Amino acid sequence: MLKDITLGQFFPGTSLAHRLDPRTKILLTVIYIVALFCAESFVSYGLMVALLITGVKVSGVAPKALVKGLKPVIFIICFTAVLNLFYTPGEILVQFWVLKITKEGIFTAFFMALRISMLIMGTFLLTYTTSPIALTDGLESLLGPLKKIKVPVHELSMMMSIALRFIPTLIEETDKIMSAQRARGADFESGNLLDRAKALVPILVPLFISAFRRADELAVAMECRCYHGGQGRTKLHVLHYQAKDYLVMAAYAAILAAVLILARFGL
Amino acid sequence: MKPIIRVENLTHTYGQDTPFCRSAVDGVSLDIMEGEFLGIIGHTGSGKSTLIQHLNGLLRPTSGTIYLDGRDIWADPKKIRDVRFQVGLVFQYPEYQLFEETVYKDISFGPKNMGLSEQEIDRRVRDAAAFVGLDEGLLDKSPFELSGGQKRRVAIAGVIAMEPRVLILDEPSAGLDPAGRRSLLENIRSYHRQKGTTVVMVSHSMDEVAENVDRIIVLADAGVVMSGTPHEVFSRAEELVAVGLNVPQVTRVAMELRRRGVEIDPAVYTVAELRKALSALKGGKASC
Amino acid sequence: MADTIIKMEDLAFSYPAEEGNVPLAALKGVSLSIERGSFVAVLGHNGSGKSTLAKHMNAVLLPLGGKVWVDGMDTCDENLLLEIRRRVGMVFQNPDNQIVANVVEEDVAFGPENLGVPTKEIRERVDAALKAVGMEDFVLQAPHHLSGGQKQRIAIAGIIAMEPACIVLDESTAMLDPSGRREVLETVQRLNREKGITIVLITHHMDEAALADRVVVMDGGRAVMDGTPREILPRMEELRAIGLDVPHTVELLYGLREDGFDVPVDALSVEECAGAIVAALSAKA
Incomplete structure (x- = not known):
């Protein structure tokens, strides 16, 4: 069941989306998120949805995989939507007891849910099409200037890429430990909140112990392969912006501008 | 003998409706007899891990039925936990599931989940520890202070303490050194002898299976390709090699001898057997 | 005199003690020379000191007594650490815990990147290394989708890419199934034969030791037997007595x-x- 979580996974491929410079993709994702928060009307949301669909089409990622990625946050989305539904003042449509549903509420709730879902799908599109190493390389390069003020950029990005590398391994391990404890009669589904929290101990303890052991062994393995920090390190893939990067960035910038202008006119 | 577990037409498909969809077990039917020591062999990916996780209801069949004592184990899904107490499953590298502060507490996890009395739990923990050859003195230690081989024994004791009617072990000796492997297998054999419990051992080591079990089931490509006594199975050694499995070294020597024209039963699989057969052959030759 | 790649003289080591216990001596004076280009198997049961011995071969552990030289370099000299580790690569037991990257080629590139090899040359080395272990079709795969044997071959490729003189396999086959073991053993045999890379194989499997040119048997922190497989493996009684199989x-x-x-x-x-x-x-x- 845990295998269903696709968070932070990468689907190797050769589409345009895969071939873009990771820095471009990170910048685009940032622009996309800014644009999402500026979008306020059907027209601008329409633009954003069109943009997301184009992105998905170009990347060749199965839309199902993206929607599946929403599963873990579905509760947050619903909660925000419901909150907005009842607490937005405006023209009252239905009212019972202290709860009233307004026309504005419906719109806001809808837009809020749409915004969060699109935000998540957009970032997933980034992680699905960018190998975690490329992603951290991109971040390291974009954040490079911070090295001057003694921010350990290389170390942070190395930590991040290792964390990403081990997510699938640890998910698999969690699955295995859960099955093993279930085979000894552990019950993770029934009982009250406290019982359920207690039921997690037989999973978490072995998982932590194993994670520490893995970390230990990995550190030795890295040292054996001459890892000694970021100093003097070269790269297999050196980042170069190409014509397609500039083109895509220009297109995005245009869309962001459009959304901003539309917002200016209250659309 | 009557079957304690019957698997009928079991199919399990992972990732249905996705491009990764594949059947790990495909139309498997088999019986596990009360009291027998059964070996299941097959290479990685032959479906053996998926199969055994169906026997105690950890996985639900995509299609097909598992019967325990003639009753469909999924007839009442709420009672599936009882099935798990009756069919104990020890996973591969089970030492990675230890979590309690003491060996004693860890072994008692299963019996506690069964809701047994303190007294009964205590008896079972001590019995189980004895079966796997753990010293009483270790019971109050932390499982994390023990050696790899001892941890493995604690984990196996944790399943034995539930006193299951069927004990399934997935690669119980993987990663142990020769001495550790020998003594652990001896413990399992004597457990089977003394308790008369049904034991199912999954392995890809032919030598290990050959020396221990009454009957072998060979899995390949998600299905059963052979089943029978070790003698029956190893007499088809060529077929085993064809599905990518090793045969015991002794069987290979016998096969090679036959190829060179020595009249010998190719289905021998222990050193003692082959030695006897060869000595008889020599004696026969000397007399004529 | 034959050219020596690793030389150990009266090597002693003990792990730091837990509170209240005496330190456990893992190695009690081992002297051993490993010839360049040879294939040496180190046999022993768990706790015989064989893994501790391996970890001295590229300065993961440093001797508490005696000396270790790799290609004439003293492993205690910190300035030589990188060069020692470049020359003697190590493959560990658990395939999952030595793969750093999420893509095969990036993992193989990790060593050369650390050594500051120019980008263009890294590419060449990665491709050559993957070819040398027969994994050239997996360049862009994610390691967690590979089998155990394939992961170990990737780990070996990661070492080959550093152009080492010697590869130490520290029980690297212990967690593999028979076909995975065969894959790894065939790979190291080929590397030994074709590229002249020295192989040190730490194992408790007798059939693996039979593949080597030379077998060293460890027991109780000492090297108790040393010879060709043909000399060592038939010593049934002695091997059994120290917990090994024949x-x-x-x-x-x-x-x-x-x-x-x-x-x-x-x-x-x-x-x-x-x-x-x-x-x-x-x-x-």
Whole structure:
């Protein structure tokens, strides 16, 4: 069941989306998120949805995989939507007891849910099409200037890429430990909140112990392969912006501008 | 003998409706007899891990039925936990599931989940520890202070303490050194002898299976390709090699001898057997 | 005199003690020279000191007594650390815990990147290394989708890319299934033969030791036997006494000798063993 979580996974491929410079993709994702928060009307949301669909089409990622990625946050989305539904003042449509549903509420709730879902799908599109190493390389390069003020950029990005590398391994391990404890009669589904929290101990303890052991062994393995920090390190893939990067960035910038202008006119 | 577990037409498909969809077990039917020591062999990916996780209801069949004592184990899904107490499953590298502060507490996890009395739990923990050859003195230690081989024994004791009617072990000796492997297998054999419990051992080591079990089931490509006594199975050694499995070294020597024209039963699989057969052959030759 | 790649002299080591315990001596004076280009198997049961010995071969552990030289470099000299580790690569037991990157090619590139190899050359080295272990079709795969044997071959490629003189396999086959073990062993045998890379294989599997040129048996922190597989493996009683197995072929030949067969006991492979038996049978007839 845990295998269903696709968070932070990468689907190797050769589409345009895969071939873009990771820095471009990170910048685009940032622009996309800014644009999402500026979008306020059907027209601008329409633009954003069109943009997301184009992105998905170009990347060749199965839309199902993206929607599946929403599963873990579905509760947050619903909660925000419901909150907005009842607490937005405006023209009252239905009212019972202290709860009233307004026309504005419906719109806001809808837009809020749409915004969060699109935000998540957009970032997933980034992680699905960018190998975690490329992603951290991109971040390291974009954040490079911070090295001057003694921010350990290389170390942070190395930590991040290792964390990403081990997510699938640890998910698999969690699955295995859960099955093993279930085979000894552990019950993770029934009982009250406290019982359920207690039921997690037989999973978490072995998982932590194993994670520490893995970390230990990995550190030795890295040292054996001459890892000694970021100093003097070269790269297999050196980042170069190409014509397609500039083109895509220009297109995005245009869309962001459009959304901003539309917002200016209250659309 | 009557079957304690019957698997009928079991199919399990992972990732249905996705491009990764594949059947790990495909139309498997088999019986596990009360009291027998059964070996299941097959290479990685032959479906053996998926199969055994169906026997105690950890996985639900995509299609097909598992019967325990003639009753469909999924007839009442709420009672599936009882099935798990009756069919104990020890996973591969089970030492990675230890979590309690003491060996004693860890072994008692299963019996506690069964809701047994303190007294009964205590008896079972001590019995189980004895079966796997753990010293009483270790019971109050932390499982994390023990050696790899001892941890493995604690984990196996944790399943034995539930006193299951069927004990399934997935690669119980993987990663142990020769001495550790020998003594652990001896413990399992004597457990089977003394308790008369049904034991199912999954392995890809032919030598290990050959020396221990009454009957072998060979899995390949998600299905059963052979089943029978070790003698029956190893007499088809060529077929085993064809599905990518090793045969015991002794069987290979016998096969090679036959190829060179020595009249010998190719289905021998222990050193003692082959030695006897060869000595008889020599004696026969000397007399004529 | 043959060229030595690793030389150990009176090497002693003990792990730091837990509170209240005496430190556990893992190595008690081991002297050993490993020839360049050889294939050496180090055999021993768990706790015999074989893994501790391996970890001294590229300065993961430093001797508490005695000395270790890699290609003439003292492992205690910190300035030489990188060069020592470049020359002697190490493959560990758990395939999952030594892969750093999420894509095969990036993982293989990790070593050369650390060494500051120019980008263009890294590419060449990665491709050559993957080819050398027969994994060239997996360049862009995610490691967690590979089998255990394939992961270990990736780990080996990651070392090859550093152009080492020696590869130490620290129980690297212990967690693999038979086909994975075969993959890894065939790979290191080929590297030894074709590229002249020295192989040190730490194991407790007798059949693996039979593949080596030389077998060193460890027990109680000491090297207790040292010779060719043909000299060592037939020493059934001694090997059993220190918790190791002998190949079934050897056991069979011993038995047959007792029954009056005139057979040698050092026939290690199935073919040799069968040949010896056939010869003995026809001699009688």
